Structure formats: C-alpha cells, structure tokens
Amino acid sequence: MAKLVVSPTMLVAKDAQGEKTKWHPDQVARLTIEHQRYTTAQGFSVRKGILSATERKPVFVELLDSGRVSLMRYTYTVRMVGAQGGFMVAGTQDESTVYLIRDAAQPNAVALPVRRFSSREDYFQGLANLLGPYAAQRPDLLKLLNQDQIEDFQLQRFVHALNTNSYF
Incomplete structure (x- = not known):
C-alpha cells in the first residue's frame, strides 16, 4: 500500500519498496485517498501574514462536496518573519485553512470569509x-x-x- 503526502503544490506517493513518485497540480485532475477527495483550484486570494496573495497557478485542495457547486478546503503554511535588532530573522510557520467555492468544473474558485x-x-x-x-x-x-x-x-x-x- 502506498503512503501519500499531499501539499498545495505537490503530491508524493511512496510505495512499499520506498520508491517515490511526485505529481504537480497540473498533472492531476482529481484524486481519492480512502475517504478524502482532492482536486485542484486556482484564482482565489488568501492571507499570507498581513498581506493577501492570489493563487494564480493550480494548487491541490481537499474536495468536501461537489455537484452544481464545489466546496473545497485549502490548507497552506504561512511563514511569519520578524525583526530583531534591525535585522530580519526567520520566524514561525502557521498553518491556515480557507474554504473555497466554485461552480462545478470551473478552475477558478472564490475564498469564503475566514x-x-x-x-x-x-x-x-x-x-x-x-x-x-x-x-x-x-x-x-x-x-x-x-x-x-x-x-x-x-x-x-x-x-x-x-x-x-x-x-x-
């Protein structure tokens, strides 16, 4: 049985022999792992720290419900950078989740308010x-x-x- 790791930008499957296969969002339309379904979405804005950014390229999202309307959940990491003594230093990482909605079969999604x-x-x-x-x-x-x-x-x-x- 393969072990699967899903991130917004990559899907990695590791088989019983330890061989890894990687896929990017432009290579996979939909994927089901046990009871979880994944698809791709793009064109939505998310908060990245104090700023907002638009996910212009497809990213992997969890597909929660589909039909006329698709509801998806996008989980991503926000890197927080701080300053110490006038120098920029690495900060913490915070995982954020946003729900997305779109008309069925449309690539662009809209982020619902958080x-x-x-x-x-x-x-x-x-x-x-x-x-x-x-x-x-x-x-x-x-x-x-x-x-x-x-x-x-x-x-x-x-x-x-x-x-x-x-x-x-």
Missing part, C-alpha cells in the same frame, strides 16, 4: 453575498444565511443540501 480574520458582521455578510446566489432557489437556505446561522463547521452540510436538494 472567521478569525473577519468581524462578525463582515463574516456573515461575506458568506451571504458569496453563497446567496447559489441558494437563490432555496428559501430555507437563504433564510439561514440571512439570519447569520451558517458557520464554518456547517459549510459542508450547507453545500451538500444545496447540491442534493435535500434538507439542511
């Missing part, structure tokens, strides 16, 4: 603005969005209800 980087009002308004158009034909889901009742931990359930036309 609760820890947003005020309560900006977070819920951002979710309503980005998810509302997908839920336009679902008054029950729109009501939840407009009443600020959807949090990060409910996004997968929300998108699944949207994709399967089932109850939340």
